[in-house]
Amino acid sequence: MSAPTGTAAPVRPGATAPHPRLSVNQATIKYATLPEALDTVRRAGVGAIGTWREPVAELGLADAVRRVADSGLRVSSHCRGGFFTLPEGTARQRALDDNRRAIDETAALSAAGAAGSAPVLVLVAGGLPAGSRDLTGARSRVADALAALVPHALDTGVQLAVEPLHPMYAADRAVVSTLAQALDLAAPFPAAAVGVVVDTFHVWWDPALAASIARAGAARRIASYQVCDWTTPIAADPLLSRGYPGDGHVDFGPVTDAVVDAGYSGDVEVELFNQAIWDTPPADVVARVVASFAEAVPLPR
């Protein structure tokens, strides 16, 4: 299966028309440059993309902004900032400064995107610092980092989006593991400045998920909804153990209903970290994303 090579026909005859709220997160086609990713997504008839910092940096922000504007795509989020658990010191200050740059990038890319773009910067909390077992301390430093960044977020109109990661990453990637915890971290700040990400891969197992999504909706905190399946067995590298919607164990109906009922009306990203997917031609991946989303994710059109 290959994507159309012309630019006039965004959807092949016979193919499912992409859902109008579908967004392809660029991590799903990790080896594409930003221009390649924008082109692949646009040609597939998908309306939005979630961008990543590395491909933007590779191109330079000014050029990236121009390419995004030319693409006509919405930008649904920018990934990613965070890594907030380092103790006080120059490395932490550098991380915070880098997050301020990420906020500026988010504002610029979102402004360049088509109407409906979301100025959302996805944040991954960071794991335990090397040699530390102090979860409580690490978590309090995440809260401190948010407090330090909120003024710049408000100044630039960017919403910081705290993403709880699956508990299997608590030690080495993210000390924020549940949506309830992310909401607690967001609570001291205006919703315009701090929201949360609901990524099915990370939160599908949570017995408190429905309650937490409702709480997030009531507080207007849902900044991003990402769909990705949980497949078994877990991959040898657990970071890459993600599947197309429908390939695993997640029931996307109840989660999607809860997110819709909570008032989220933005784009819905498919973000897949998976070596086999990365080794597939990007146009084929995007076609499969479109089809699997249509089949497995009952989002009203």
Add this chain to the structure above:
Amino acid sequence: MSAPTGTAAPVRPGATAPHPRLSVNQATIKYATLPEALDTVRRAGVGAIGTWREPVAELGLADAVRRVADSGLRVSSHCRGGFFTLPEGTARQRALDDNRRAIDETAALSAAGAAGSAPVLVLVAGGLPAGSRDLTGARSRVADALAALVPHALDTGVQLAVEPLHPMYAADRAVVSTLAQALDLAAPFPAAAVGVVVDTFHVWWDPALAASIARAGAARRIASYQVCDWTTPIAADPLLSRGYPGDGHVDFGPVTDAVVDAGYSGDVEVELFNQAIWDTPPADVVARVVASFAEAVPLPR
């Protein structure tokens, strides 16, 4: 390092005296028969063992009971029942009948153990049935199974202990993932009939852990406390990704303090599923368990 070969000296000169509340779960020395396990644990000067059904079945219950009585050891728990998520049908009925037999075994082994033995049957909920994505249904069948077993548990004086497993096992092993969820499942029943297991490997990451342990203590629901470390990277088989206390990222201080403050005064098991540990001579493993427990788990003597 090898264990003493005589029976008179339970602790080698210079070795750490085992903590009086330490128990070795037999899964930690998986390839030992029950007689070998009892002997290895006793010779190391450890006072208690957590038994498993398979080695008991291999020997026959009557012989197992006699061996346990002869060992002078306490039995801290019996592993394991559960696997409650099957839909109505003969397979489910067989599973429930098998759990009733496991309850009987627990009562017999506990009665044969030394004073302070705990008639506790550890339960693993079970994962999603093949082809199902219905977490809610699976969880409700766990509740139904508990209701079906509670009368027999009360008749025999056995406490069913619901063990929340790490969320990375939610699809294929246990749809009960947090201590709060286990407590919700236990709540309709008397604490004498249904308690919970606190296993650090499974729950260490939980931002609600301290609150849930306090809740469990107030309800007198802590049936077992198991210590095991979370190591990274996650093993190729995630079921076997467990380390000796101190080898990973868990801070055993706050969890142990919370369990003690919650009023738990029973034995504390070390349960390690780890192929490298299983490939080590059992006496060496038990010596390492004794030493790592003394170093990493600040349980008052």
